[in-house]
Amino acid sequence: MGGFGKTTLSQLAYNAEVKSHFQKGIWVCVSDPFEEERISLEILESILDDVWAEDSSKWKQLKASLKSSSPGSRVLVTSRKKEVGMAMGTFFERTREERQNLEGIGRKIVERCKGLPLAVKTLGGLLRFRETKQQWQSILDNTMWEIEEVEKGVFPLLSLSYYDLTPNLRRCFSYCAIFPKDYEIEKEKLMKLWMAQSFIKEKGNKEMEIIGEEYFNTLAMRSFFQDFEKDKNNDIIRFKMHDIVHDFAQFLTEEECLLIESDGVKEPWKDPSFKNIHHSMMLILKGGDPIPMENWKKLRTLCCIQKNEAVVVEAYQPPPNLETLEILFLGGPTLCPSWMMSLNLLKSVELRTCAHWESLPPMGKLPSLEYLLIFNMGKVKKVGEEFLGIEREDLGQTSSSSSVSNNNIVAFPDLKTPKFIFLSNWEEWEYENIWGGEGQEECSCITIDIMPRLQSLLIENCPKLKGLPHHLLHNIPTIQELVILLCPILKKRFEKGRGEDWPYISRIPNIRI
Secondary structure (H helix, E strand, C coil), rough: CCCCCCHHHHHHHHHHHHHHHCCCCCEEECCCCCCCCEEEHHHHHEEEEECCCCCHHHHHHHHHCCCCCCCCCCCEEECCHHHHHHHHCCCCCCCCCHHHHHHHHHHHHHHHHHCCCHHHHHHHHCCCCCCCCCHHHHHHCCCCHHHHCCCCCCCHHHHHHHHCCCCHHHHHHHHHCCCCCCCEEHHHHHHHHHCCCCCCCECCEEEHHHHHHHHHHHHCCCCCEEEEECCCCCEEEECCCCHHHHHHHHHHHHCCCCEEEEEECHHHHHHHHHHHHCCEEEEEEECCCHHHHCCCCCCEEEEECCCCCCCCCHHCCCCCCCCCEEECCCCCCCCCCHHHCCCCCCCEEEECCCCCCCCCCCCHHHHCCCCCECCCCCCCCCCHHHHHHCCCCHHCCCCCCCCCEECEEEEEECCCCEEEECCCCEECCCCCCCCEECCCCEEECCCEECCCCCCCCEEECCCCCCCCCCHHHHHCCCCCCCEEECCCCCCHHHCCCCCHHHHCCCCCEEECC
């Protein structure tokens, strides 16, 4: 909690004592995000104040850079969060007496781990936040140890850590059961899926992306995630789950999450309990009859991975309540399944490597769509009005039409984050048959709004794309971020201060080209 005078007291001590005993003193304010390189540089140029980061691995890297300091040097840290001190191993280090008091119980707990390193690691992350002997004893006495299944020998230990999480964090972890074993999970994608399922909600002024990052870090610190792949800024971009941890997630969601491998022989979906399925990943391997999903009324997430061109995804009709859809490696028909446009509750759609598609689906018809990823569509050369889902007859309709409200048509009414990545032959993005003025497209008495809630746009590795459409350049006041990477033509058009289209985007707060 703020306002208790931690910083003030530290400043008094720093000014009255530190400066009189040391030739050099350093005062650094550390806030989110925690950036080791920046903090190290500030330390070298100028006591850590107002610390928020709880990731112990980042603290270890920072402390390692300070070990060569002169004998007697000290680091004073202030923080509102007890977990920060525990992660740093500073003022919450246990005394020798406390360690001796806990050692007997600790040894008994280790014995019950039966030599499983993952169990020891998982429990270590849990016990780190338990200070008293009574708290350690409660973990030793917990009935979760009584689960007898040999294969699930570590499950009781994982359960202890799992049930120590908040309800929202439990849902975020158990949702990971939808991915196959040994699957490289993209961190950003996972957080988007959490948001689409309403597992993450804004708190005051704190955005969902920041809360999602905090959720992810907590699960990683508890050893639910591992094998982290990082980018050049040392930020995690991908990770995996240990096989046993994945088994545990599936154990928790055995009637909610389903991984289907359709080989034309097995038909596991005939189990009547599947009517309760909430999330499913479907691997279509060798064909076979369509998987009947019409009775899966609770299904919210469907990931369809097709590895056989003979299979027609059109036959896989999901229920209307679906909120998240992902289609990968669709090698069959050149058109998207017609049922996609009837899913009015879809919030998140990812279309990846649909090799034969020459045009994009009419995604603008989806009223609830917030996140859209188009990835590796090699045959798409042009994106036009078909992408908006506006038919020519719509332009001549009156306000009594179901698709027109008060003579106004809105395409992509709720879309916030579209991403277009690796469309190697994409050249044009414009709506030739729709006329308009500044920011709005008009035809006779009909007004057309396109992406009125857009916040962020990413275009990456689209080397032939010649420009952005009229509606993006002239009037989308809500857009906060534009990222264009590996697109040489666009890079030239939007070059800061010099490109012919730079004036149109200069108002956007965050631009990366």
